[in-house]
Amino acid sequence: MGLSGTSKSKIVTGEAGYVLEDVPHLSDYIPDLPTYPNPLKTNPAYSVVKQYFVHDDDTVALKIIAHKSSPRGLHFRRAGPRQKVYFDPDDVHACIVTCGGLCPGLNTVIREIVCGLEHMYGVKKVLGIEGGYKGFYSRNTVPLSPKVVNDIHKRGGTILGTSRGGHDTAKIVDSIQDRGINQVYIIGGDGTQKGASFIFEEIKKRGLKVAVAGIPKTIDNDISVIDKSFGFDTAVEEAQRAINAAHVEAESGENGIGVVKVMGRYSGFIAMYATLASRDVDCCLIPESPFYLEGHGGLFEFIEKRLKENGHMVIVIAEGAGQELLVESRHGTENKDASGNKLLRDIGLWLSQKIKDHFTKRKMLINLKYIDPTYMIRAVPSNASDNVYCTLLAQSAIHGAMAGYTGFTVGLVNGRHSYIPFHRITEKQNKVVITDRMWARLLSSTNQPSFLSAKDVVEDKKEEEASSQLLSNGDSANNLVKKEIVYE
Ligand SMILES: Nc1ncnc2c1ncn2[C@@H]1O[C@H](COP(=O)(O)OP(=O)(O)O)[C@@H](O)[C@H]1O
Ligand SMILES: O=P(O)(O)OC[C@H]1O[C@](O)(COP(=O)(O)O)[C@@H](O)[C@@H]1O
Ligand SMILES: [Mg+2]
Numbered sequence: 001m002g003l004s005g006t007s008k009s010k011i012v013t014g015e016a017g018y019v020l021e022d023v024p025h026l027s028d029y030i031p032d033l034p035t036y037p038n039p040l041k042t043n044p045a046y047s048v049v050k051q052y053f054v055h056d057d058d059t060v061a062l063k064i065i066a067h068k069s070s071p072r073g074l075h076f077r078r079a080g081p082r083q084k085v086y087f088d089p090d091d092v093h094a095c096i097v098t099c100g101g102l103c104p105g106l107n108t109v110i111r112e113i114v115c116g117l118e119h120m121y122g123v124k125k126v127l128g129i130e131g132g133y134k135g136f137y138s139r140n141t142v143p144l145s146p147k148v149v150n151d152i153h154k155r156g157g158t159i160l161g162t163s164r165g166g167h168d169t170a171k172i173v174d175s176i177q178d179r180g181i182n183q184v185y186i187i188g189g190d191g192t193q194k195g196a197s198f199i200f201e202e203i204k205k206r207g208l209k210v211a212v213a214g215i216p217k218t219i220d221n222d223i224s225v226i227d228k229s230f231g232f233d234t235a236v237e238e239a240q241r242a243i244n245a246a247h248v249e250a251e252s253g254e255n256g257i258g259v260v261k262v263m264g265r266y267s268g269f270i271a272m273y274a275t276l277a278s279r280d281v282d283c284c285l286i287p288e289s290p291f292y293l294e295g296h297g298g299l300f301e302f303i304e305k306r307l308k309e310n311g312h313m314v315i316v317i318a319e320g321a322g323q324e325l326l327v328e329s330r331h332g333t334e335n336k337d338a339s340g341n342k343l344l345r346d347i348g349l350w351l352s353q354k355i356k357d358h359f360t361k362r363k364m365l366i367n368l369k370y371i372d373p374t375y376m377i378r379a380v381p382s383n384a385s386d387n388v389y390c391t392l393l394a395q396s397a398i399h400g401a402m403a404g405y406t407g408f409t410v411g412l413v414n415g416r417h418s419y420i421p422f423h424r425i426t427e428k429q430n431k432v433v434i435t436d437r438m439w440a441r442l443l444s445s446t447n448q449p450s451f452l453s454a455k456d457v458v459e460d461k462k463e464e465e466a467s468s469q470l471l472s473n474g475d476s477a478n479n480l481v482k483k484e485i486v487y488e
Contacts, residue, residue, distance in 0.1 A: 009421060020059050025418045026086055027212060029204050033150055033404065035084040038362035039121050046081075046120070054080035054399075060416040062225070072409045078415035079396035079410055081120075086404030087182065087211075089122040094401075095181045096190025097129040097136070098158040099188035099195070102337070103219040104234035105382035105390040106158040106187060111112040111392030113148040113185050118146055121402055122394070127181065128159070132188075133195055136175040153387060158187075158378040167195040177209060183211045183401045190426055191339045193409055197422035200407040211401035214409035216395050216425060219378055222267040224430040226411035230390045232269065234383045235262075238389060239274035242373035243314060246481045250312040251377075253367030255353065257303065257313055261348030261372045264318030265341065267431045270377075271318040272442055275351025282313040283308050283448040285351075287320035289439070291451040300358050300441040302449050306365070309444065315351075319374065322347050328446045348372055392417060 009071040010028075012020040025032050038053070040046045059075035066072070085124070096113055099105050117123035128142040129135040142148075142160070152159050175198075176184060186196040193214045200212040216223045221232045239262050246258025262270045268286020284301065285291055292298045306313040326345045336344040352370040359366045382390060389412075396410040396417040408419040432439055443450055 001307055007472075016034040018059075018075070020077065021254065021421060021424065022199070023405050023421050024078055024204070026209055026404040026406055027467065029207060030209055031210070033086055034403075036088055038083055038085050038402075039089060040081050041083075052475040053082065053083050054078050058215065060413050062230065062413060064414045071089055075383070076420050076443070079400060079406070080418050081399040082403035087402055091183050092121070092123040092183055092402075093125045093127070093179070094123060094183040095127040095129055095141075095176070095179075096160065096186060097132065098162045098217075098219065099132040099192040100162060101189070101219065102157055102162065102378045103217045103229075104156060104231035104378070104380050105386045106162075106217065106231075107149075108153040108154055108202060108382050108387050108390035109187050109230065109394050110144070110159060111153050112339075112391045113398060114149045115146045116315070116391075116395045116398045120398065127179070129203050131161040132163030133168075133172060134163055134190075134289045136163070137168065137171040138166075142159070144357045153390075154188070154381055160189075163338070164191075164341070167198070168462055169195075169202050172199055172208065172398055173208075175207070176203070177208060183213070185213050185397055185401070187215045187217050189216065189220075190223055190429060191341070193223075193422055194426045196409075197407065197426065202466060202469070204282075204407075206393065208286040210362070211406040212406065212408075213397040213406070214422065214425070215397055215399045215415050216409050216411055220264050220267050221269040221272075222265070222429045222431070223411075223425055225424050226413060226430075227415065228412070230386050230393060231382055232273075232386075233376050233389075235270050235357075235379060235469075236277060237272045237383055238377040238380050239270060239477045240315075241373050242280055242377070243274060243278045243280055243316060245276075246314050246369065246371050246384055247312075249371075250314055250367075250445070253312070254341045255307045255311065255364065255366040255371075257307070257315065257368040259315045259352050259355075259368065259370045259371075261317050261319055261346070261350055261374060263374050263378065265320045265344065268318040268321065269430075269432060271316050272432055272438065274366055275316050276442055276445060278314075278316075279445070280314050281316045282310075282446055284446060285315065285317040285321040285441055286432055287318055287433075289434045289451060290324060291322060291449075293313040293358070294324075295448050299449075299451075301399045303355065304359075304362075304378055307364075309346065317348055317351060317441070319344055319347060322351065326350060329456045346372075355381075371385070394399040398418065 010022040058078035063073040114126050126144040128144045131139040163376045203210045218229045221229050242260045246260045250256035250258035271286050275281040409425045
């Protein structure tokens with residue numbers, strides 16, 4: 001086996017093309033750390049389970065579809081408890097912080113970190129950092145115990161509060177150092193994980209024995225590498241209620257049109273899955289698939305056709321869709337939120353008005369109802385399957401930190417919990433690939449226009465080149481490079 005890599009990546013190679021992209025370990029920069037037997041060995045719940053501990057060599061493949069001649073691709077370290085731990089449970093002082101937008105399941109993750117630390121490892125000192133990153137240096141903290149967090153998974157939001165902006169690496173690490181914290185659990189999206197990687201680098205620079213573990217959170221499902229994010233299932237389920245309402249309204253009026261806006265700043269996964277799940281949706285509009293209103297193949301033509309056929313229709317639109325159509329009226333100013341995310345204009349409202357104007361001009365009576373359930377979807381508690389998922393993520397993060405791993409995000413990769421280096425999570429976003437089979441399934445289920453013209457270039461050669469590159473660099477199928485498409 002060989003070890004190589006840049007400061008960013010820790011690559012371990014082996015026989016038969018084996019490549020592990022490992023995560024950092026405290027022993028990488030602190031020599032002679034003492035180890036302790038894992039307390040789970042004497043825990044009655046776990047000690048009876050054969051092979052409970054993860055083998056040191058266990059890895060998880062990033063790509064599970066292989067061709068005859070393709071390399072084995074990249075692997076990540078499998079998550080789970082190790083035989084040895086690098087912390088005496090009595091010495092652990094953990095903290096938890098939630099950052100960025102809300103997402104169903106945040107409280108479940110908090111609960112399970114607190115309970116998992118105490119029940120599995122006997123750790124009793126856990127601190128909640130209030131109000132996101134800036135809470136490390138400008139807000140209160142709250143001691144967390146299994147009793148305090150007992151019921152919180154039944155509530156939406158985060159009991160710790162959250163925020164955008166306020167990431168000051170030096171101040172955060174000063175606070176970690178001053179408080180004697182040695183395990184940091186950071187729950188948040190791509191922005192948060194970028195912040196977490198800076199915190200990890202600073203901790204390493206100062207030579208501190210502090211494990212930094214990220215738990216990826218995104219209601220938009222826009223984090224790459226992982227199969228899906230917690231809360232996403234719940235969001236899709238909750239979106240059904242709004243779509244049902246839009247359908248009932250649309251069915252009841254003459255030429256009824258229901259427009260539902262869902263979240264999805266850059267990625268239209270909620271819109272796509274909510275549409276596929278509902279079967280009541282006639283048209284789904286997402287940021288990845290530019291659309292146009294007027295003319296042949298445009299949205300207005302399709303609406304008119306559907307109304308004539310069915311007398312009603314439902315449109316689901318992701319908030320980031322069609323933003324380019326609004327650009328002209330923005331007068332060049334691009335507003336950003338405290339984290340630097342682009343502020344979007346309300347495409348749902350804009351589109352609803354455009355549809356109304358169009359049919360008024362055509363002297364065709366329509367009844368349009370616009371529903372914006374975005375924050376309602378985000379504020380609900382997680383459903384049963386997300387609760388289980390959150391629990392496993394929290395436990396995997398705890399096992400990793402206790403085993404001395406650091407600078408990692410925990411995530412489900414092809415159905416297996418894995419430790420993923422931060423940069424893999426943050427280097428690009430997960431997006432719906434409109435040349436992929438899932439989007440084709442959606443198009444065939446709604447029978448909506450693809451909004452691609454005859455000029456759209458889909459060159460077989462380019463496609464082949466792109467896919468063979470992907471096989472060798474081990475990228476996930478979810479992140480396939482878009483084929484070159486020319487829009488009229
Ligand atoms: N590039 C970055 N470097 C350091 N911190 C960041 C970066 N981007 C975002 N953050 C911090 O992460 C937190 C959440 O980021 P945000 O983008 O709002 O949400 P999310 O993490 O859900 O994507 C904020 O406190 C923000 O300051
Ligand atoms: O109004 P807020 O709190 O900024 O949140 C709105 C945004 O948050 C999101 O839910 C995503 O948030 P994150 O990047 O924090 O995961 C987007 O879909 C939405 O645009
Ligand atoms: Mg984000």
